[in-house]
Amino acid sequence: MTDLATLYQTDYSVWVQHTVELLRARRFDELDIEHLLEELSDMSKSEQRELESRLLVLIAHLLKWQYQYQTLSERWREFDGRSWRATIIEQRKRLTLLLRNSPGLKAIFIETMTAVYADAIELVCDETGLPATTFPINCPYTAEQLLDKTYYPN
Template sequence: MSDLSLLYEDDFSAWTAQTIALLRQGRLADLDIEHLAVELNDMGKSGRHELVNRLRVLLAQLLKWQFQYRRLTARWAEIEGKGWRSAIIEQRAALSYLLDKNPGLRSVLADGIAEAYQQAVEMAAEETELPAAIFPADCPYDEGQVLGRGYYPPSE
């Protein structure tokens, strides 16, 4: 086991700094390739995980807006509507930032929406106490609607 490989086990921050230095110096033969590959793989998974997580929260908010908002009393709808609107705006801003910084994630956006949707239905059903069957089986929003600032689904 190389010194760099041992450093990975003992001090990840120092391993990272040393790896960066070796890359910048072009000393590729001195790299801890196995651990570097693990970390790069995890970075890819991390970005996708964050994308799906943010989509889950956003889709749940859109579902609550669409399926519960009108059922609430006027005063409660006003209060909840403001909170849901804020949550929708926040998630869209975070998704916009994530996609700007990681444009490669756009290629998995449709799959991310599909993956997050079932979790969003479960979340919306639990939060609203509505039966999960009330929500569409497939995501009713396209990518433009999900990410589109100012889009709020019509209340049912």
């Protein structure tokens, strides 16, 4: 194991600083390529997990808005969906920032949206007690609607 690889195991922060210095100096033959590739791969996975998480919460709240809001507002006069609206606004903002900072995620947005939809239904069912059959089999929202600040389902 090289000294840099050992440093990765013992002092990650110093390893990062040293790796940056080597890259800036174009001393590529001294890099700890194995761990550098691992870190770059983990960065990508982290961004993908954030995209999944944000879409899951956003879709779940839009489903609650569409399928439960009317019932709750009729039962409880004081229910106005304010907390749901706040969550929808925050998730849209965070998604917009994530896509701006990591534009490569746009290529997997629809695929990720489709992949998390079943989890969103499960979350809504757990939170509301509504049966899964209440919801469409496929995500009823387009990518544009998910990111549209003015879009709220009927």
